[in-house]
Amino acid sequence: MKYASLKKTNLNNWLEYLKKKAKFYAPRKKENLFVFRPVKDVADICLEYIPTILPPKKYYFPQKERLLRFRAQPFKTAKAIDKFEEFILFGVHTCDIAGIQCMDVVFRDGPEDPNYLNRKDMMTIIGIECLKYCDKYANCASMGNHIPRGGYDLMMVDIGDEFIIHINSEKGEKLVKEVDFIKEATESEMVTLGRIREEKNEIFKEEFYASLPKVYESFDKSFVSEVWKDLGKKCVGCGNCTAVCPTCYCFDVSDEMELNLNDGLRYRIWNSCQMDDFAKVAGGEDFRKGRESRQRHRYYRKFKYPVDKFNRYFCTGCGRCTRTCMAGISLIDTVNALTPVSID
Amino acid sequence: MIDREILLEKMKTSPYKPMQGKIIGSEMLTDKEKIFRIELEDKINLAHEPGQFVMVSIFGFGEAPISVCSSPSDKGYFEITVRNVGVLTDKLHKLDKGDIVGIRGPFGKGFPVDNMFGYDIMIVAGGLGIVPLRSLIRYIMFHRNDFGNVQMLLGCKTPRELLFEVETKDWMRRAEIKFNCTVDTGAPDWKGNVGLITTLIPNVDINPMRTYVVVVGPPIMYKFVIVKLLEKKIPDHQIIVSLERRMKCGLGKCGHCQIEGMYVCQSGPVFNYAQLKNFKGECHEKAI
Numbered sequence: 001m002k003y004a005s006l007k008k009t010n011l012n013n014w015l016e017y018l019k020k021k022a023k024f025y026a027p028r029k030k031e032n033l034f035v036f037r038p039v040k041d042v043a044d045i046c047l048e049y050i051p052t053i054l055p056p057k058k059y060y061f062p063q064k065e066r067l068l069r070f071r072a073q074p075f076k077t078a079k080a081i082d083k084f085e086e087f088i089l090f091g092v093h094t095c096d097i098a099g100i101q102c103m104d105v106v107f108r109d110g111p112e113d114p115n116y117l118n119r120k121d122m123m124t125i126i127g128i129e130c131l132k133y134c135d136k137y138a139n140c141a142s143m144g145n146h147i148p149r150g151g152y153d154l155m156m157v158d159i160g161d162e163f164i165i166h167i168n169s170e171k172g173e174k175l176v177k178e179v180d181f182i183k184e185a186t187e188s189e190m191v192t193l194g195r196i197r198e199e200k201n202e203i204f205k206e207e208f209y210a211s212l213p214k215v216y217e218s219f220d221k222s223f224v225s226e227v228w229k230d231l232g233k234k235c236v237g238c239g240n241c242t243a244v245c246p247t248c249y250c251f252d253v254s255d256e257m258e259l260n261l262n263d264g265l266r267y268r269i270w271n272s273c274q275m276d277d278f279a280k281v282a283g284g285e286d287f288r289k290g291r292e293s294r295q296r297h298r299y300y301r302k303f304k305y306p307v308d309k310f311n312r313y314f315c316t317g318c319g320r321c322t323r324t325c326m327a328g329i330s331l332i333d334t335v336n337a338l339t340p341v342s343i344d
Numbered sequence: 345m346i347d348r349e350i351l352l353e354k355m356k357t358s359p360y361k362p363m364q365g366k367i368i369g370s371e372m373l374t375d376k377e378k379i380f381r382i383e384l385e386d387k388i389n390l391a392h393e394p395g396q397f398v399m400v401s402i403f404g405f406g407e408a409p410i411s412v413c414s415s416p417s418d419k420g421y422f423e424i425t426v427r428n429v430g431v432l433t434d435k436l437h438k439l440d441k442g443d444i445v446g447i448r449g450p451f452g453k454g455f456p457v458d459n460m461f462g463y464d465i466m467i468v469a470g471g472l473g474i475v476p477l478r479s480l481i482r483y484i485m486f487h488r489n490d491f492g493n494v495q496m497l498l499g500c501k502t503p504r505e506l507l508f509e510v511e512t513k514d515w516m517r518r519a520e521i522k523f524n525c526t527v528d529t530g531a532p533d534w535k536g537n538v539g540l541i542t543t544l545i546p547n548v549d550i551n552p553m554r555t556y557v558v559v560v561g562p563p564i565m566y567k568f569v570i571v572k573l574l575e576k577k578i579p580d581h582q583i584i585v586s587l588e589r590r591m592k593c594g595l596g597k598c599g600h601c602q603i604e605g606m607y608v609c610q611s612g613p614v615f616n617y618a619q620l621k622n623f624k625g626e627c628h629e630k631a632i
Contacts, residue, residue: 250599305605
């Protein structure tokens with residue numbers, strides 16, 4: 001079975017089933033925004049949502065993660081986590097799935113990071129395809145992430161009274177086959193899916209003035225640019241943009257001692273290249289001085305460096321950095337400022 | 345298994361888990377710098393390349409990248425020299441023989457010694473730059489007949505800050521290393537040069553095509569030294585530098601050491617100037 005069909009009236013039954021399978025995280029409302037949370041009551045789950053405040057990276061790359069357990073004297077140390085827990089991420093947008101794919105590439109690139117990879121092995125991703133824009137901040141169509149491009153176990157598409165579920169892994173297939181109310185998709189349902197995808201083409205249009213290769217080209221030429229000076233003037237250096245980015249993974253390592261001052265834990269903690277001490281060495285030299293160059297670094301880490309290294313853009317188009325910026329820095333505007341219409 | 349394989353295996357299973365490193369000797373070199381001799385668990389050799397670094401940790405205080413200053417030809421132990429500048433290094437300075445530290449590594453790319461075989465070598469060291477260079481100098485001393493003429497220019501702020509003074513004199517005596525030293529500010533008993541290290545370069549006698557110049561020092565030094573070296577017509581890929589950056593993982597992940605798209609901990613810390621000169625503006629060491 002490649003495509004399955006789930007009647008919306010059966011959605012809650014399936015959710016109840018999934019909830020029992022493993023630790024189960026899904027989007028729900030929080031004040032006027034949305035968050036991924038562990039699910040207690042399936043009625044809380046909200047599938048019509050704009051990108052959550054934090055991407056689901058908090059589950060596969062935790063904000064504060066135990067790396068080591070140690071004893072100072074006598075010297076002893078061991079991995080802090082031996083076994084990771086099975087978990088299901090439910091209702092993940094395609095932009096966030098693209099984010100997971102980016103992180104995979106980074107942590108698989110040698111030397112591998114076993115903490116990330118072992119945790120990731122325990123993750124099941126059930127996505128949901130967006131059929132309309134979340135809001136004006138998204139640039140998923142320019143990044144090509146408005147349509148599913150793998151990276152999930154199951155992908156749901158709302159076709160009216162049913163969800164069509166694309167089965168993309170054995171792990172996913174099991175979750176569909178084990179319940180009797182999910183059937184193989186019929187031919188007419190597949191026709192509807194095709195029609196919806198076509199309609200989607202009319203809704204999602206590239207948000208950048210220029211095509212992605214042109215954007216890359218402009219980054220190649222724009223290391224020195226007034227655009228960065230402007231960003232430097234606006235930016236308040238809070239680091240929100242990197243915290244909410246599904247492909248930002250910079251971290252710090254720090255130790256916490258117990259009260260006996262002998263036993264403790266070594267953690268890795270999210271860090272941000274927007275912090276002013278991020279590239280400062282003990283002698284005092286700061287290798288990335290000024291918000292202007294730190295903002296530029298952030299953009300280059302999305303549109304240039306990873307393209308050179310992994311042939312992959314690290315902007316997923318989710319729009320979170322723009323949505324969260326206290327200074328009103330817009331990713332779409334910034335990229336457009338670098339790529340005057342004339343070059344396309 | 346050879347030592348390098350054992351280390352790689354350990355790294356693979358848990359790259360963040362330090363090995364036990366026992367301090368088997370230590371000595372204050374100046375007011376601020378202390379050298380430590382460290383023996384790894386099971387007496388395995390660090391099997392490093394000259395110029396590589398290790399992550400040194402003291403539980404509860406943290407972890408920092410530190411250059412190895414001994415040569416791989418010094419078997420059974422390795423050495424680090426540490427300046428007391430922060431919380432971790434201050435704690436490190438309080439440790440002595442018998443104390444244990446955590447060691448991860450070795451990390452990064454060292455000096456390209458294989459490419460340097462048969463060439464004349466000029467070493468330019470500024471301040472603490474002599475520390476990583478010591479691993480190379482000791483390596484060259486051990487394989488002295490593999491290299492051509494060796495000369496060294498050494499600069500620091502005042503004579504009091506000269507590191508490895510006794511050792512340096514010994515190198516000069518034993519193996520015909522031409523040696524020239526300068527300080528920014530002299531002292532009453534100082535008989536050597538006074539002035540910046542760049543002033544020594546125009547007068548050195550070198551055949552540019554046959555010479556590798558290895559420069560290590562504070563960021564500001566590189567710009568000026570490299571200009572002088574380029575004036576001397578040293579080819580870009582024969583100018584070798586080692587860069588200092590903030591590092592938290594050593595694995596090309598944490599992001600702190602990045603120069604534009606390059607992770608210094610994995611692609612460096614040793615670079616040749618041909619690599620450096622393509623950086624657009626984030627490399628403070630690039631010649632102006």
